[in-house]
Amino acid sequence: MQQTRQHILEILRERGEATVDELVRALHARIQHQITGVTVRHHLDILRSEELVTEPKVRRSGAPGRPQYVYALTEKGRAQFPNNYHHLMQHLLQQLKARLEASQVNVILEGVADQMVAEAGLSEAALSGVPMSARLDHVVSYLNAHGYQASWESTPEGYILRTRNCPYHHLTAEHHELCAMDMRLISGLLGVVPRNLGRIAEADDSCAYLIPVLQQATHG
16 A cells, blocks of 8 residues: 555554544654645545545534544454454453353443543543533544544434444444443543433444433533
8 A cells, every 4th residue: 555545544543533634744743744735635535435534524623613524444444454352352251251240240341431431531520510512522532542433413402422433343242241331431431321322233323322401401
């Protein structure tokens, strides 16, 4: 593959998502010479035609101004970076479930989710008084850095958070506990317990979480 396009894939893999301007800066840091946004868009068009990069999506932000469009890796794009994580996690879960009661396995996975929330720095104290839209911006940024392809939107019923990629979707058919772990993660990151509207594991196009208006008023 052409070297600049390979760098773009690597940057998207590391960041989860990026705008053209962010890719320009990251490429300049890597290749140590100027590259224009026009050139980056040309490479992105090629990568999109090869189904390695997603169509541009609006990055939600509470700040006024022009919308920012972000790009991310597709499943095919992520497959350009083979790893053994899925196999390792599959074996770990199988061993845990073979040796422990279901409730004990759930406690361990809840602990994993809680640890990720702590890593994100979005504690209950940190979230106190923060508007839900600002929380969602932080949550989307964190989730995208971990491969979830997240976004949010406002509806009359409340805010909807969507994740269009499950980092371990190959495992959820056998290990439904991972969906519960994600719900705990999302709840911890938001500071509220949302209502589940859909799951990739159940053939929906995204995992969707609704934060109703009542919870916005109570916690936002």
